[in-house]
Amino acid sequence: MDEPKLEELLTFIARNLVDEPDEVRVQAVDGDRATVYELSVAEDDLGKVIGKDGRTARAIRTLLAATSARLRKRAILEILE
Numbered sequence: 001m002d003e004p005k006l007e008e009l010l011t012f013i014a015r016n017l018v019d020e021p022d023e024v025r026v027q028a029v030d031g032d033r034a035t036v037y038e039l040s041v042a043e044d045d046l047g048k049v050i051g052k053d054g055r056t057a058r059a060i061r062t063l064l065a066a067t068s069a070r071l072r073k074r075a076i077l078e079i080l081e
Contacts, residue, residue, distance in 0.1 A: 006075060018042065035073065035075050046081060
């Protein structure tokens with residue numbers, strides 16, 4: 001799995017959580033030490049991606065970290081408002 005696949009994974013997960021899947025956008029920003037994935041969704045769907053007490057966002061970040069660790073890379077998820 002390479003970086004475009006990580007974007008596809010995040011897009012797939014987010015689109016299945018929200019009411020407006022066409023509004024889901026994932027953009028990779030390469031940094032010095034890690035790749036930052038910026039996830040943006042419709043304003044009304046923000047709570048669905050974050051989840052109660054941030055549990056859904058934490059679960060997505062865990063999946064991203066596990067997948068990127070297999071690639072020997074570091075990935076960070078930022079959910080944009």
